[in-house]
Amino acid sequence: MAAPLAYALIATDLDGTLLRGDDTLSDRSRAALARVANAGARHLVVTGRPAPRVRPLLEDLGCTGLAVCGQGAQVYDAGAGRLLWSVTLDRELAETALGKIEAEVGEVYAAVDQDGVDGLTLIEPGYRMPHPTLPAVRVGRRDDLWGEPISKVLLRHPELSDDELAATARAVVGSLATVTMSGPGTVELQPCGVTKATGLALAADHLGLGPERALAFGDMPNDIPMFAWAARGVAMANAHAELKAVADEVTLSNEDDGIAVVLERLFP
Numbered sequence: 362m363a364a365p366l367a368y369a370l371i372a373t374d375l376d377g378t379l380l381r382g383d384d385t386l387s388d389r390s391r392a393a394l395a396r397v398a399n400a401g402a403r404h405l406v407v408t409g410r411p412a413p414r415v416r417p418l419l420e421d422l423g424c425t426g427l428a429v430c431g432q433g434a435q436v437y438d439a440g441a442g443r444l445l446w447s448v449t450l451d452r453e454l455a456e457t458a459l460g461k462i463e464a465e466v467g468e469v470y471a472a473v474d475q476d477g478v479d480g481l482t483l484i485e486p487g488y489r490m491p492h493p494t495l496p497a498v499r500v501g502r503r504d505d506l507w508g509e510p511i512s513k514v515l516l517r518h519p520e521l522s523d524d525e526l527a528a529t530a531r532a533v534v535g536s537l538a539t540v541t542m543s544g545p546g547t548v549e550l551q552p553c554g555v556t557k558a559t560g561l562a563l564a565a566d567h568l569g570l571g572p573e574r575a576l577a578f579g580d581m582p583n584d585i586p587m588f589a590w591a592a593r594g595v596a597m598a599n600a601h602a603e604l605k606a607v608a609d610e611v612t613l614s615n616e617d618d619g620i621a622v623v624l625e626r627l628f629p
Contacts (some may be wrong), residue, residue, distance in 0.1 A: 368576040377580035393621035409543040411474040433560030491546035541583040558586035
């Protein structure tokens, strides 16, 4: 009888973690994920990207299982092409939160991810996409952002650092929304209480799995709740200092196949 797997669930962030800077996945990382699948463990993508921006990657990976998208606001079934679960950010609360932030730091530039498997990313004048390869639709004014249900708001400030903007937003937003920082130029507002951990817990429960045999990989502060949920958290060498501080291990960078290095050791 084979010994039970040390980890039955592998949760990986995408940007700065599993993907290289050019949005590609190395052959070594593909082979490492194949080892995971062959051993009978499950791999879940857990990303801040909304489901429509994740679908092409999942298709490239041949993934027909679940993915946690939108910072935990969506659980997407790649095989069925539908959302198993989603929660939206109240648009009036989002506008109120933006007003509170701008009262403290001056004008910010905003974008939104619309809810649904075909939702668009809308950006107002002045907003620059942190990932230029991801599609977005520019609108004429901020009011145009609120026409359809949204899963989150993305913010940029012309002068403040991401850390400064996120800290101010957390201080003034309160229970209106959850504030996260998921990458360079990416401070976000999402539904209050929603994190990568809440989405991952829902997806894992659907698969009959729990945190006790879960291994998580990430690179930014938005991965902290996921690390707290999983039995073990591995930060990339390029990770934000806040995530490294709570990680159980630090591996090589995303450019140096840091995830593969760990998985090759655990799934020989």
